[in-house]
Amino acid sequence: MVKVSELTELAGEQLQAYRLVNSKFPPVALFDDVADADEFEVLYQIQELTNPRLKNEVGRLELIPRGEIPFGIPGCSYATAPFTHVNPAGSRFSDGRFGVLYLADSMETALAEVRHHQSLYWSNVPSLNYERFVFRGLSCSFVDAAMKDATAVPMNDPVYAPDDYTHSRRLGRSVKEAGCPGLRYHSVRLQGGYCWALMTPRPVSSIIQTAHYEMIWNGQVTSVSKISEA
Numbered sequence: 001m002v003k004v005s006e007l008t009e010l011a012g013e014q015l016q017a018y019r020l021v022n023s024k025f026p027p028v029a030l031f032d033d034v035a036d037a038d039e040f041e042v043l044y045q046i047q048e049l050t051n052p053r054l055k056n057e058v059g060r061l062e063l064i065p066r067g068e069i070p071f072g073i074p075g076c077s078y079a080t081a082p083f084t085h086v087n088p089a090g091s092r093f094s095d096g097r098f099g100v101l102y103l104a105d106s107m108e109t110a111l112a113e114v115r116h117h118q119s120l121y122w123s124n125v126p127s128l129n130y131e132r133f134v135f136r137g138l139s140c141s142f143v144d145a146a147m148k149d150a151t152a153v154p155m156n157d158p159v160y161a162p163d164d165y166t167h168s169r170r171l172g173r174s175v176k177e178a179g180c181p182g183l184r185y186h187s188v189r190l191q192g193g194y195c196w197a198l199m200t201p202r203p204v205s206s207i208i209q210t211a212h213y214e215m216i217w218n219g220q221v222t223s224v225s226k227i228s229e230a
Contacts, residue, residue: 001167002159004148004174010184012145017103017196018110020135021078023212028057031077037066059084063099068200075207078138083201092165093172093183093197100172101198103140109193110137111213111224116189119221131217134227140207142198147182148175151194160188175199 030047034040048054064083070076083099090096104110114135122128150171153159158167175183176199187193198204212228215221 002150002153002157002171004171004178004180007148007150007183008152010144010147010149012143014141014143017105017140017142018107018210019078019101019103019138019140019207020110020114020213021081021138023134023136025081027075027077028081029077030054030058031069031071031080032075035072037069037071040066040069040071060086064201068202070201070204073204073206075138075140075204075209076201078207079140079201079204090165090169092168092188093175095169095173098176098199101201101204103142103196103198104187105194107137107210109187109190109195112190112193113187113195115215115221115224118215118217122217123220128217129219133215133217135213135215137210137213137226138207139210141205142196142203143205144182144184144196144203146180147184147196147198147203148180150183150185153185155186160186162188172197172199 030043034043059081061084063086064080068083069080073079079101082101086096086099088096091100091102094100104113118133122131150159158164159171161167181200181203182196182198184194184196187195211226214225214227216223
């Protein structure tokens with residue numbers, strides 16, 4: 001079993017990483033319209049009176065302390081969304097009780113990760129013969145200070161099991177409970193690629209749109225292509 005205390009701590013580099021989000025989910029302007037938590041509270045209370053969809057848009061705010069939200073950065077809503085719209089089914093490093101911001105070292109790695117998970121999801125939808133999915137590419141600037149490095153863990157370790165997340169979720173929970181801001185690890189979907197699992201959006205200084213990508217489903221993902229620049 002991989003222990004957080006045995007993992008090397010990263011040095012604190014300024015890094016650029018990449019992410020894809022479904023284009024049907026637009027950024028939530030409320031996070032980007034304010035500079036700090038106090039302004040957010042005031043604006044949230046005002047909009048709550050007139051916008052019945054507000055809670056669906058901003059997600060479950062109780063899942064993230066206001067002090068964790070990086071108000072004032074470009075793309076604050078992109079950085080915050082994974083922590084307020086948590087997938088109850090979980091992910092590699094979460095059992096569904098907390099959010100994780102997943103980032104990849106290149107758009108190629110991000111596409112490989114998303115292609116795998118989209119294929120897994122849509123293959124379980126009956127009678128879906130053809131569909132077109134559009135994703136928004138994001139470029140994220142962040143600092144990896146105090147994050148742990150799991151890239152020294154061999155790929156045959158259970159934490160890298162392709163489809164069994166038992167051990168990786170146990171590690172993710174330990175990282176979260178230790179107050180560690182994130183984890184670097186090998187991409188399981190693209191050999192040679194790296195990913196990061198951020199347990200908080202605080203290290204993010206900017207996250208902006210770069211391009212749109214299209215995936216075509218025809219019983220499987222048959223093509224992936226860039227369809228527009230930012």
